Amino acid sequence: MSFVNLDKKEINFKIVYYGPPLSGKTTNLEYLHAVMPKEVKGEMTMLSTKQDRTLYFDFLPLESRAIKGFVSRFQLYTVPGQTMYNQTRRLVLSGVDGLVFVGDSQWDCMENNADSFKNLQENLRSHNRALEDIPYLLQFNKRDLPSVAPVEYMDFLLNPLKTRARYFETVATQGIGVAETLNTICKMVMAQFIQQHQLSVDELVRKAAGSEAR
Amino acid sequence: MVVTVEQSRLLNKAVADLVAQAEAEEAYLTDFDGNVLAQASPHDSRSVQGIAALSAGAFSATRQLAGLMGEAMFQSVYHQGHNTHLYMQSLASQFLILVVFARQTTVGLVKLYVRKLSEELDPLLRELAGQTAAGVGADREAFALDPAGRLFEQRPASPPAAPERRAPP
Numbered sequence: 533m534s535f536v537n538l539d540k541k542e543i544n545f546k547i548v549y550y551g552p553p554l555s556g557k558t559t560n561l562e563y564l565h566a567v568m569p570k571e572v573k574g575e576m577t578m579l580s581t582k583q584d585r586t587l588y589f590d591f592l593p594l595e596s597r598a599i600k601g602f603v604s605r606f607q608l609y610t611v612p613g614q615t616m617y618n619q620t621r622r623l624v625l626s627g628v629d630g631l632v633f634v635g636d637s638q639w640d641c642m643e644n645n646a647d648s649f650k651n652l653q654e655n656l657r658s659h660n661r662a663l664e665d666i667p668y669l670l671q672f673n674k675r676d677l678p679s680v681a682p683v684e685y686m687d688f689l690l691n692p693l694k695t696r697a698r699y700f701e702t703v704a705t706q707g708i709g710v711a712e713t714l715n716t717i718c719k720m721v722m723a724q725f726i727q728q729h730q731l732s733v734d735e736l737v738r739k740a741a742g743s744e745a746r
Numbered sequence: 747m748v749v750t751v752e753q754s755r756l757l758n759k760a761v762a763d764l765v766a767q768a769e770a771e772e773a774y775l776t777d778f779d780g781n782v783l784a785q786a787s788p789h790d791s792r793s794v795q796g797i798a799a800l801s802a803g804a805f806s807a808t809r810q811l812a813g814l815m816g817e818a819m820f821q822s823v824y825h826q827g828h829n830t831h832l833y834m835q836s837l838a839s840q841f842l843i844l845v846v847f848a849r850q851t852t853v854g855l856v857k858l859y860v861r862k863l864s865e866e867l868d869p870l871l872r873e874l875a876g877q878t879a880a881g882v883g884a885d886r887e888a889f890a891l892d893p894a895g896r897l898f899e900q901r902p903a904s905p906p907a908a909p910e911r912r913a914p915p
Contacts, residue, residue: 535747535781539754543889544781567900577796579803588803593795600892607780607795623806627779707900715897722891729889 533627534725536602544605545721546627550652551634552644553585553613556673556704560634561592561608563707564714568594586612589624594714598722606718613648622655630721631668632713633697634704635690637680642689649690663693667720670699671713676706747877749783753870757784760867761843768859770847771830775867777841778802783874787846801844805834824853833857837864838871 535544549557558578565576574593581587590610598604611621633652635645653663672686683701691697698716702709749757757775765773765786772787774794780802782794789797805823812820822835833845833856843863845856 533747533779535749535777535779537749537754537783539749539751539758546779564898568898569901572898574793575796577800579800588807591796591799593799594898596897598892598897600890602889605795607799609799619810620807623803623810626806627777711898711900718897726889726891 534629534721540603541601542603542605543599543725544607545629545718545725546607546609547630547632547717547721548624548628549608549610549632549634550621550625550648551613551671552636552641552648553615555613555634555636555641555645555648556671556702557610557613557634558586558590559704560632560671560710560713561590561610563704563710564594564608565592567707567711572596585614586610587617588612588620596718598718599726604718604722606714606721608714618651618655621651622658625652625655625659625661628661628666629725630717631663631666632671632717633668633690634671634673635686637672637674637686637701638677639679639681642681642686645686646689664695667717667724668697669713669717669720670697671702671704671709672699673702673704675701675708676703747777747781747874749874753874754784756870757867758786760784760863762786764843764845764859764863767862768845768847768856769851770845770856772846774798774801774844775837775841776802776844778806783841797844801832801834801842805836805842822857833860835860835864838868838875840875841871 549560551557561576565573572595577591579586579588592608594606594608596604609624611624633649656663670690672683674680683699687699691699700709700713702713704710761773761775761784764770773785774782774787774797775784776782776798780799782798785794787794808820808823812818819836822833825832830846830848831853833847833853835843837843843860845860847856
């Protein structure tokens with residue numbers, strides 16, 4: 533969940549890139565780390581196996597001044613896609629504010645995509661959370677490869693909720709659609725945060741009455 | 747979770763006192779998600795994020811390990827280095843204190859002052875842990891988007907060489 537320090541004027545948001553093995557989650561973060569100016573990015577941390585596969589998570593902190601008077605910190609995490617690392621996927625989802633589901637567009641990955649999406653929903657339930665309540669986006673990655681499924685099919689497969697999620701067609705190795713995905717999920721996360729922290733009408737009335745009394 | 751100005755100052759003072767009394771190098775108070783509530787350290791808050799995220803991740807993994815061994819939780823983890831050591835302990839079931847120390851002190855002394863800190867901060871940390879999802883409190887502020895604020899733009903220079911797509915094993 534978002535974390536606010538009113539003393540330091542900082543707000544932290546946690547965004548998790550989720551998806552099946554080798555769909556491009558780490559590549560998204562690597563690209564962002566490479567292209568973002570140094571004033572906005574922190575060090576990227578990767579916990580990988582010897583084979584360069586994500587073992588625990590990748591982590592990239594980015595900063596912006598999008599909320600008035602505060603430094604907004606977006607902490608980007610990936611999860612390990614491999615089936616055997618479900619415990620760690622579940623741990624990384626703790627306190628998530630926004631999700632990007634990175635699907636692999638190749639036809640032979642559709643079953644993996646569907647399984648991973650189902651696994652995401654199960655793991656959120658273990659934290660008493662539901663996808664419906666969390667800002668999330670879909671990324672249909674590797675659109676440059678031959679033998680990719682049509683976006684309409686992927687949308688049908690991975691967009692089953694009543695409120696349909698927005699999707700982006702991406703080629704993360706070339707950075708196509710990567711920054712757009714990030715900026716959109718950040719905006720969605722901030723919009724939800726601001727909505728949750730708006731003073732209710734009752735509170736505003738009470739506050740106004742309090743200052744008049746003083 | 748929302749930490750007010752007053753709470754933040756109390757937490758920072760307590761962490762600074764811990765470092766001084768235990769003769770440690772630096773210390774951080776984080777939650778289990780890796781957010782830094784207070785710190786006594788020469789590093790700026792941006793570079794501390796990696797330390798906090800990794801420590802929270804390591805401690806989470808340890809909690810899972812404890813579960814597999816029939817323990818509710820391992821309360822503390824000690825990483826012993828050649829020159830520098832790290833002691834982590836959970837506080838109020840949702841927070842972590844990380845203490846970095848060197849040869850001039852001992853893990854026993856660090857544990858002693860961490861216990862004192864734990865007792866001192868317990869009511870405040872439980873109050874923070876009890877906040878609702880929206881983290882409301884008497885000091886809640888209204889937040890608004892900055893019209894001049896920007897999100898993330900790529901550097902205008904040419905993009906980097908694309909990371910190579912990894913082949914399936």
